[in-house]
């Protein structure tokens with residue numbers, strides 16, 4: 278059994294390559310709502326029915342209003358002690374990759390270098406044309422929803438996030454695959470995610486098979502709980518600073 282009560286072993290584990298996988302539960306400690314679980318609703322809509330290509334096709338204005346609300350919430354939020362502890366881990370000099378399903382920018386604002394961070398589900402602040410390859414990160418004009426593309430002037434812009442049912446960016450997948458091929462992980466840290474996506478489960482299990490100790494931080498049980506070597510049923514912002522300190 279792995280435990281922090283064996284400081285030498287824990288230090289060895291922490292100094293090896295580390296794969297960190299984060300989800301909405303980490304940003305919940307900064308006040309941002311999760312999708313699943315208590316309090317995950319907006320104007321009585323279920324987020325899982327808004328974050329889809331079909332929802333955008335049906336009512337792009339409604340979907341944009343929801344994303345604008347999420348941008349406002351994310352801008353008001355501050356990185357919490359969990360984001361900061363992960364940023365400190367990432368900047369200690371060892372091989373470390375953070376794969377976040379979060380679309381907010383709290384990892385970056387906590388100081389995690391962008392070359393060690395993969396936003397596997399995209400970027401909340403990105404606007405992307407649905408018809409051409411134009412994108413920008415400028416604030417959108419709220420009187421014109423959906424905003425139209427300034428380049429092709431034909432198609433609406435959409436939020437630069439990955440919706441349910443859409444493919445991941447192959448370049449982002451390759452960054453994770455490259456890390457997994459290269460690094461023999463000491464630690465696999467899975468924080469605040471329900472781990473419902475098969476690739477999240479697969480990456481965590483592959484990193485564990487390469488030798489990594491799998492640690493889960495989540496108040497609730499998930500698909501990955503059975504594979505965890507160490508489980509903390511507590512809040513991310515509470516556990517991470519102590520867990521990741523040398």
Ligand SMILES: NC(=O)c1ccc[n+]([C@@H]2O[C@H](COP(=O)([O-])OP(=O)(O)OC[C@H]3O[C@@H](n4cnc5c(N)ncnc54)[C@H](O)[C@@H]3O)[C@@H](O)[C@H]2O)c1
Nearest residue numbers: 300301302304311312313378379380381469470471512513
């Ligand atoms: N902040 C964001 O960017 C944000 C917010 C909501 C949803 N999402 C999107 O939601 C999708 C859903 O996947 P998901 O698994 O990330 O989120 P999820 O909403 O499915 O699940 C959140 C998980 O976090 C756990 N949790 C809640 N509070 C916690 C805390 N304080 N500390 C640790 N864990 C806590 C819950 O038990 C749950 O397992 C992703 O595609 C993601 O892009 C992103």
Ligand SMILES: [Zn+2]
Nearest residue numbers: 406409426429
């Ligand atoms: Zn365009």
